[in-house]
Amino acid sequence: MTKRIRSKIARGSAELAILALLAEQSLYGFDISKRIEEKSDGALCFTLASLYPMLYDLEKRGWISGHWEANQAGRDRRYYSLTPAGKKELAPLRREWNFFFQALDRLAGVTNA
């Protein structure tokens, strides 16, 4: 049970991180993992094995879409961008996580730690 909750939290936070990042600009897989690592000061790390099944899942749900395009080095990479359905999904997802953190804070005093 605990493992399932943990895995759900991890998955949910990873989805939010990806969607929030793609809301700013289109990025390809390697770029997404680097940006998330940098922006979270290394707290969130994606390996290839954890990133791509999630990207394909989000794509299947219609929240992101991928297309091949040359990157700055002139190499073809598959860029992902947020779809209108993904944009619609992002706002309630942000609210849910905000609500979750506030509840956790009231319960465990996370921000005072």
Place this chain on the structure above:
Amino acid sequence: MPDWISLVRERLHPLDLPENERREVINELAAHLEDLYEEQIGNGISQSQARESAMKEVDCWHPLAKDIQRAKLKEGIMNARTKQLWLPSLVSLTTAMLSLMSFTLLGVQPRLFYAHHAVTTLYFPWLAALPLCGAAGAYLSRRAGGEQLACLASSLFPAATLLACFFFILLDSIFGTGRALTFSGFLLFVWNWVFLPGTALLLGALPFLRPRHHETPSLA
């Protein structure tokens, strides 16, 4: 520089996807490893260490292949066939029937034609509206990723439905208790209610029947 595509292809052999999709996944994962490898080289790490470090991204390839396959093949509320064929077909059929109903309710009179002891009707305003219905079906199918055939079938669905209806009427007139219908009369009905509407629907669908390009670019 390692041949990342070959490396990934060898390790992802349990990945059971359509060839195009499989190639695309292999190219994408190989590109990721290539970027990682080059980043490590840029940080002054030796080639063998950089390769080893990149390969550490995946502990075990078999579960990864299964995870990717599950994510790629998972069907949403509607599967691809529903989105690419049935839903657009339903839209073209509904709009075609609603427009016919509207013209009838507005009192638009059909033209009557007599031929071979049969009388049939033609709604010219309806025929003029049909390209829009065909275009709606083909557009929705194409937007959902439908191939040419799916777009064509979606746009022509109202004509196919009418043809099926007329076959039932013909069978009923031959074997059942329905009013007698001559074969020439049937052909006249088919011409007026299937062929002409089908042509009008096809006219609307034409802009959406361009072939798709499925090329997956190669790395570097």
